[in-house]
Every structure is written in C-alpha cells, then in structure tokens.
Amino acid sequence: MAQSPIVTAQPDQDSTLVLNMGPQHPSTHGVLRLILEIDGETVVRLRPEIGYLHTGIEKTCEAKFYQQVVPLTDRIDYLCPMTNNLCYCLAVEKLLGLEIPPKAQWMRVMMNELTRINSHLVWLGTHAMDIGAFTVFLYCFREREDILRLFEMVSGQRMMTSYFRIGGLALEPPLGFFEKVKKFADRFPGNVDEYENLLTGNPIFMMRTKGVAYLSQEDAIALGASGPTLRGSGIDIDLRRDAPYTGYENFKFNVPVRSEGDVFARYLCRVQELRESIGMVQQALAGMPEGPVKADAPKVVLPDREKMKTQMEALIYHFKIITEGFAVPAGEVYQAIESPRGEMGYYVVSDGTAKPYRVHMRAPSYANLQTLSRMCEGQLIADVIAAIGSIDVILGDIDR
C-alpha cells in the first residue's frame, strides 16, 4: 500500500491519463483504491491498491487464546460474521478432533444461510444502486433489518455476532426464535420476486450488465476467483456440496451456474442463491434436531452458568479455560468453506500450546479482486463500477 498521494503508475503514451479512484469513493465498497490508466473513456490498465484497512488480525491471533480469536474473526468479513466464526471454529475443532452435537450443526447451517442472505442483500442493494437503481437498495435493507434482528435475538449483537464457539454455539436459541425465522422464511421468496421484478427484466439494468466485465473460465481459474464469480463463468463448484461440512450433506439445494461470465451472470447466480439459501433455512427449521448445542468437552467448552453455581468441577473448568485457555494438539489444518463471496479458508497451525502458532485467512475477496484488472481492461470507465459490484469485495476481508 502506498501512503503517499503520488500516483506511481506512469502513463505509456501522451494520450493516456492516470486517474486515481478511491480510497474514499462511494462505489468502491469501502476503502479500495484503483489506479486507472485511461485513454478517453476506455480503461487501458487498472491496478488495485489495497491495505488501507489492514489491522494485522493474523498477528493479533497469535497473541490470543484459541477461544479469544473468535470475536476477531467477525471483524474480517463484517458482512458475514457467522461464516467467519464457523470457518475458524471448524478448523480448531478439526485440530482438536471434537464432535459437534447435531442441533448445533443444524443451527450453524441455518444461521450460516441467513448470513449468506444478509450478505447478498447488502451486495444486491449496493450493486444496484451503483448502477442507478436506487429503489432496490431500500427494499434489500428492509429485509436485512429483519435478519439483523434475528441475529440480535440469538446472539445479542446485530453484526459482530460471535455466536459460534469452539465446540458448538454460545447459547441456546431463545424462546420464540424459530417462529420468527419461520415467518421471515415464508415471506422472503416473495421479496426476492420483488427484487427480480425491479432488476432482472429491466432493460437499463441489462444494458449496464450484459456482456460487461467478461471473465473467461480459464482466467477465472488462473486468477483464483471463487464463489459466484467463478460460478458465473461456468465452473460448477460449491464447497457446501463438494466437501460438505457441519452437516450440509443433509440438505438439498441446487448450485446455480451460468456460463456467460459477465456481470449479469454473476447477478443471476447470486439472486438464485438467495432462493436456495432460504430453502435451506426452511429445511433446517423443519428438521431441527433436539439436544444440546455444545459438545461434551468440559476442557474446551465453557460450562453453563447454572452448573457453575452448583458444581465445583464446572467452576474449576471455567476458571481454567478463562485464565489458561486449552491446549490444542500440535498440527495444522486448512478448513475451507463456502462463504457468500467464495472459498473462505482458515489455515491454523498449532504447536501444542493454548495459543495458535499461526492463523491465516484465505480471504475470498482478496483473490476475487485480482480478476478486476482482467475484467475491466479495454472496457469503459463506467463499467468499472459495475465490475466492482459484481465481484462483491469486502475490504475488511481483503486487508484483514
């Protein structure tokens, strides 16, 4: 990241102009800075400059106990906190060899899919607004508010939830929670129809997105794209189906794939994913098993408050976990899951102590951002905005 305001790219010829876009720009979805070399209205070269939001989370993780890292993961990709929680917890559980009870797994799937809807709604709203359809933004945020209320109900927080913990969930879902989710899940498909009525057949939207920011299959793989960006280029991959984790094998869903490779294809993939996700929430509601939401591992999982007041051992374990953490057997794990943006991977290395030796996040936005130059070079400058929206970057995820 260059902190000096001097633009370092040198124009090749006299006819081109170097234009700085961002980091403070409403259409760059955060603090993304793009250095564009333009010839008239055509982008000749595009170079992303990142790092403005770098907070050194990977370094911070090394100084924390395993359980203290969970709240840090929320802050990486702040639009899908539960997905980050889940990926980290799965990685540590794999290191520990911990078995998670079925109810916790189903709750994880349900909350994870609600998170995906939440994230896609923010994407849809802002992406449409960038292209000029303001109404969709208001509709999307209306539904997002409902999801945030559900998050608040279950975890006490709207955005930084930290609801998944190593070994299960933080708390039992409160009374009346499932009814509220059911109400939302019944209503939501109608809302998606509403968005689609506004956008999918809209001639202005189609003109702004069809054939724009094309990404071929080969380029998508070579540049490390994942998630809807990869599926929009015709590659059928979804880790929920191909490498199921936390009980996704019990759910039925389709993986939307489009072969066009343009902004519109990526839009269609994500909108279809909204429908698939709400279907999975409904399946989770229908089949929610009974039982505990925490694994039976007293050395790892904090005891219930009630037990601490009546049982000496529970109190001791609580004290030990809080003050000393818990040792994790030495080894390393790369846990990949399907986040709303693509393959999110947590690489956790343990040296046998209570603090992770190394935590690395494979951030989907980071890899997807590399495709931006390929998409935009040779295109019009206005299409850069559409392209940024279509790869759905989150700067917290990129810079970490």
Place this chain on the structure above:
Amino acid sequence: MPLTPPITDVEQLKSHPALARLLAWNAVMVQAAKFDREELTIWIEKEAILDACAILRDSADCPFNYLCDLTAVDWYPSEPRFEVVYHLLSIAKKERVRLKVRLDGASAAIESVTPIWPSANFYEREVFDLFGVRFSGHPNLKRIMMPDDWEGHPLRKDYPVEGYR
C-alpha cells in the same frame, strides 16, 4: 472425529494422486509427506517448486489446477526458519494437497509461481510484505498491506505484537 496419529510413511501414502504424480516425476525432490487430520502435506525441495507445481497442474488424471492459498509460517528461532505453504485444489476431482518448502532465515528466497498461477501475484506480495520472503521472477514484488516505507516484516515471530520496536 477422534484424532488418529499422522501417517508419515511415504510408502503408505503413495495412492494419493498428488504424491504418486510427484514420485513418478522425481522422487528425489520429495523430502517428506504427512497425512494428518484428513489432509496431505508434501515437503518439496526448494529448487523444484516451480516444476512440481507445473507437474501437478498439468497432471492428466488429477489436475491440481487451482491455487487456493499461498502463505508462510515462521518457525523462529529454529532453522530452516520459514515454511512457504501452497494449498492446491483439483476442481475436477475435488482433491486437495498442501505443498511446503522450507527456507533458511538468512536467504529466504524462492521462485515465484506466478508463471503457473497468476493468482499467486497477491499472495506472494503478501508473504513478502509480512514475512520478508523474496520471490524471484515475481512481476511486481512490492509491499501490499503495509505502507511502502514500512520497516520490518510484521508476521515474523521476532516482531513484537505491541509496543515500540
């Protein structure tokens, strides 16, 4: 899933497509292999990383055509100090493999895999920025997260988490 002890015997792991392909190509370049927690790790000689990646990417029966992730681990103060870690995925066969290369602290440099996967560009810049490992042949090896005039490499273990340097 309860933990089972890792398998480190190369003979037992031969059936994995990535290891089989590398052994068939040049067994000398494979230092060691480990199968732990359902994940296979292969240690490669430093000189062979570019060729090994190309061999795996172009493998006929199980092409590891996707570079998921590239990062490093600092084992300071032991030597060799750095491990550069490559996570590969075969999109067609849904297989994963982890390649590792050990690097000395004094001469932490390795060939860039950007000719094979352009996606390595950002990852290698990040490793260079945060660990100080140099990648020869990288098209634009500059700091990516930290400011250009930053001193030191924050993810090294001898770099303090807080306080003055």
